[in-house]
Amino acid sequence: MELLANLALGFGVALTPVNLGFAFVGVLVGTLIGVLPGIGPITTIAMLLPLTFHLEPVSGLIMLAGIFYGAQYGGSTTAILVNLPGETSAVVTCIDGHQMARRGRAGAALAVAALGSFFAGSIATALIATFAPPLALVGQSFGAPEYFSLMALGLIAAVVLAHGSVIKAVAMIILGLLIGLIGTDGNTGGTRFTFGIIELVDGIDVATLAIGIFGVGEIITNLTQPPEQRSVIAQKITRLWPTREDFRRAWPAVLRGTGIGSILGVLPGGGATLSSFAAYALEKKVSRHPTQFGRGAVEGVAGPESANNAGAQTSFIPMLTLGIPGNAVMALMIGALMIHGIQPGPQIMSERPAMFWGMIASMWIGNAMLLVINLPLIGIWVQLLKVPYRFLYLSILLFCAIGVYTVNNSSAAVLLAAFFGVLGYVFMRLQCEPAPMILGFVLGPLMEENLRRAMRISGGDPMIFINRPISFGLLVAAGLLLTLVALPTIRSRRDEAFQES
Amino acid sequence: MSDRASKRPIPGPLDWGLLARKDVLAGLMFMAVAVLGLVISNNYPIGTALRMGTGYVPRLLCWLLLALGAVILLQGLREARAQTISQNGSLPAWRPVIFVTAGMVIFALTIERLGLVVAILLLTGIGAVAARGLRPFETAIAALVLVILSWAIFIVGLGLTIPVWPDW
Numbered sequence: 001m002e003l004l005a006n007l008a009l010g011f012g013v014a015l016t017p018v019n020l021g022f023a024f025v026g027v028l029v030g031t032l033i034g035v036l037p038g039i040g041p042i043t044t045i046a047m048l049l050p051l052t053f054h055l056e057p058v059s060g061l062i063m064l065a066g067i068f069y070g071a072q073y074g075g076s077t078t079a080i081l082v083n084l085p086g087e088t089s090a091v092v093t094c095i096d097g098h099q100m101a102r103r104g105r106a107g108a109a110l111a112v113a114a115l116g117s118f119f120a121g122s123i124a125t126a127l128i129a130t131f132a133p134p135l136a137l138v139g140q141s142f143g144a145p146e147y148f149s150l151m152a153l154g155l156i157a158a159v160v161l162a163h164g165s166v167i168k169a170v171a172m173i174i175l176g177l178l179i180g181l182i183g184t185d186g187n188t189g190g191t192r193f194t195f196g197i198i199e200l201v202d203g204i205d206v207a208t209l210a211i212g213i214f215g216v217g218e219i220i221t222n223l224t225q226p227p228e229q230r231s232v233i234a235q236k237i238t239r240l241w242p243t244r245e246d247f248r249r250a251w252p253a254v255l256r257g258t259g260i261g262s263i264l265g266v267l268p269g270g271g272a273t274l275s276s277f278a279a280y281a282l283e284k285k286v287s288r289h290p291t292q293f294g295r296g297a298v299e300g301v302a303g304p305e306s307a308n309n310a311g312a313q314t315s316f317i318p319m320l321t322l323g324i325p326g327n328a329v330m331a332l333m334i335g336a337l338m339i340h341g342i343q344p345g346p347q348i349m350s351e352r353p354a355m356f357w358g359m360i361a362s363m364w365i366g367n368a369m370l371l372v373i374n375l376p377l378i379g380i381w382v383q384l385l386k387v388p389y390r391f392l393y394l395s396i397l398l399f400c401a402i403g404v405y406t407v408n409n410s411s412a413a414v415l416l417a418a419f420f421g422v423l424g425y426v427f428m429r430l431q432c433e434p435a436p437m438i439l440g441f442v443l444g445p446l447m448e449e450n451l452r453r454a455m456r457i458s459g460g461d462p463m464i465f466i467n468r469p470i471s472f473g474l475l476v477a478a479g480l481l482l483t484l485v486a487l488p489t490i491r492s493r494r495d496e497a498f499q500e501s
Numbered sequence: 502m503s504d505r506a507s508k509r510p511i512p513g514p515l516d517w518g519l520l521a522r523k524d525v526l527a528g529l530m531f532m533a534v535a536v537l538g539l540v541i542s543n544n545y546p547i548g549t550a551l552r553m554g555t556g557y558v559p560r561l562l563c564w565l566l567l568a569l570g571a572v573i574l575l576q577g578l579r580e581a582r583a584q585t586i587s588q589n590g591s592l593p594a595w596r597p598v599i600f601v602t603a604g605m606v607i608f609a610l611t612i613e614r615l616g617l618v619v620a621i622l623l624l625t626g627i628g629a630v631a632a633r634g635l636r637p638f639e640t641a642i643a644a645l646v647l648v649i650l651s652w653a654i655f656i657v658g659l660g661l662t663i664p665v666w667p668d669w
Contacts, residue, residue: 054659167576168524171531171569178538178562190555193541216601223597223632390632394643395650397601397628398621401608402651406661411609418605422598429594430527448558460551 006357007129013358014365019062022055023366026063030070031373034086035078035381038222038389039396041071041087042435045332046210047399049339050407057340058355062362064336068329069121069312069363072272073370076113076305077381080106089272089308092280096293096300103296107240112250112298113305114374120258120306121367124313127262128320128360132349135321139346144453145464149474151447154324156478158269158439160485169436172427176440177447179204186445187452199412206335207407209441210328212417213434215400217424219393224425240375242298250302253283257303261310266317271327275311276304313363320356321346323446328435331442519578528574535567597631604628616664617656621648 013019033044045064052060075087080097093113100109142150159169182193183203194200242250260282261275283303284293293300316333318324323344325331334344342348349356374381404417427434458464465471519525538559545556604627612620625644629635655661 051659167569167573168527171566171573174562174566175534178559181559185555188555190545192545192555192559216605220597220601224594390635391643393632394625394628395647397604398624398647401605401624402655405612411613414605414609418602421605422602425598430523432527452553455550455553460549
């Protein structure tokens with residue numbers, strides 16, 4: 001019954017007019033940027049991070065969370081109607097969703113995607129509410145060595161489950177850890193890597209780094225690509241409601257997608273994108289008509305779309321309960337907490353129950369709002385697709401600049417973000433995924449702190465990480481993951497999983 | 502490095518094509534950052550494992566990064582069909598790199614003295630050069646819309662204390 005009391009508290013917080021308003025703004029912005037290719041949830045959340053400083057922490061979190069899962073809804077719209085993924089998590093939705101649209105069944109595809117997402121979102125919200133408290137309890141029993149090992153496992157797993165070269169991703173993590181060390185060392189008071197620049201003494205703000213790398217870097221990268229051809233399906237969407245046959249075929253796929261997304265979302269490195277790819281592969285495998293895939297199979301829309309929404313939401317679990325971000329968006333959420341001086345970790349739930357449960361309750365409310373925003377208003381979103389990127393990027397660039405400036409009213413931060421922008425472009429050009437770097441950046445100071453504490457406990461003996469059973473287990477898991485991914489067969493399977501399209 | 506290069510069909514003192522490979526460049530980049538970090542942190546007190554000094558963790562990470570960079574570099578050199586940076590058919594990149602960055606830099610330099618309005622006009626004006634096909638008329642409209650929008654959101658809506666007009 002404690003769960004019900006907690007949820008009641010949460011809905012009490014989430015249903016205040018102010019928080020309803022922020023949930024609505026969040027899901028609306030999320031849908032918008034989900035629909036528009038060229039700007040994603042990471043960039044948007046980074047840009048809005050400085051603004052949350054002026055809000056109540058819970059309102060800020062509700063809005064940022066809404067952007068993340070709202071983008072999963074919006075991404076499917078572009079995928080189905082334009083055959084262009086609005087988000088990477090909607091890449092597989094293009095395959096069958098767009099085929100359905102070409103056969104005049106765009107309405108059904110959109111409805112299946114939205115209804116599946118809503119179902120998955122509701123289940124995922126319930127899962128967070130159920131599993132977060134016990135996990136936080138486990139987290140509370142952790143000491144410094146366990147925490148250090150958990151973070152190490154989190155970083156490694158994030159790399160293994162992400163796509164691209166593992167060794168480059170590890171190098172990016174270390175680069176992120178190093179950038180995280182810039183500034184004053186809290187333990188000794190010495191400054192590190194400040195290059196004699198006063199503004200760097202306090203360290204680099206996560207918003208500055210993320211806006212530079214993802215926001216500005218992405219603009220440069222997009223501008224170097226030739227302008228893409230967008231052919232919006234011109235037909236009127238007449239029939240929105242799916243047929244009985246669609247429902248019969250879609251609901252098992254929705255269930256499977258929700259399951260796979262919920263599990264993969266919790267894992268570090270998981271989240272929306274991995275979930276949708278895995279769900280599509282699963283649907284293809286279990287289907288009795290595998291040949292229909294790629295020709296407008298409704299399961300190919302229902303499965304991945306449910307999975308990406310479930311995964312987006314359950315990826316909050318490790319962030320909220322352990323303070324460990326599984327993906328770049330969660331790293332930014334931790335940044336949002338830190339802006340308010342809230343230390344992420346298992347104590348959040350007991351110390352700030354209203355914030356914790358308010359945010360969870362808002363997810364369900366936000367999902368209900370998204371259903372309304374997406375289905376009847378679909379025509380408006382389609383119109384938006386006609387806005388060319390050359391108009392879009394100027395606004396993104398400006399909001400990046402203003403956003404960075406408002407963190408500390410500092411021009412130096414804007415210069416720094418410009419520098420990171422060029423760096424972000426170089427990374428993308430060299431195929432170095434920047435997401436692991438943000439994870440390293442956020443976890444760097446925490447890892448160093450826990451390493452120091454662990455060493456003080458053990459008197460400088462690194463064996464403490466092996467002598468403590470939980471810590472040892474976590475490190476073994478990290479080692480196993482690294483070895484597994486180095487094996488040739490697994491590596492090719494992993495590459496395959498990301499090349500469905 | 503030059504030893505491997507000389508075994509290739511087209512011999513030369515140094516095969517510059519190798520340098521254009523993504524992994525080679527990435528490896529060199531990581532190694533350069535690591536070396537820079539090691540040089541800078543040279544005089545940071547390291548301390549002991551029990552009482553770690555300012556330099557303990559940074560130097561440890563730099564050595565790790567140096568090693569990883571070297572492995573990436575070697576992989577890049579040994580790969581038979583490596584991707585080079587010019588292979589993805591992208592347009593010449595100098596234009597967006599220069600003008601997007603310049604827009605940000607000018608914004609940073611002007612926001613405090615000349616205020617939000619002038620800074621936005623400069624950023625959109627310079628930033629617009631980064632893309633092809635943006636007509637002057639369109640840029641002017643975009644700049645105007647962005648000034649009004651930013652003013653409404655940041656100054657009126659959020660009440661931020663950003664100077665709006667030039668400070669004479």
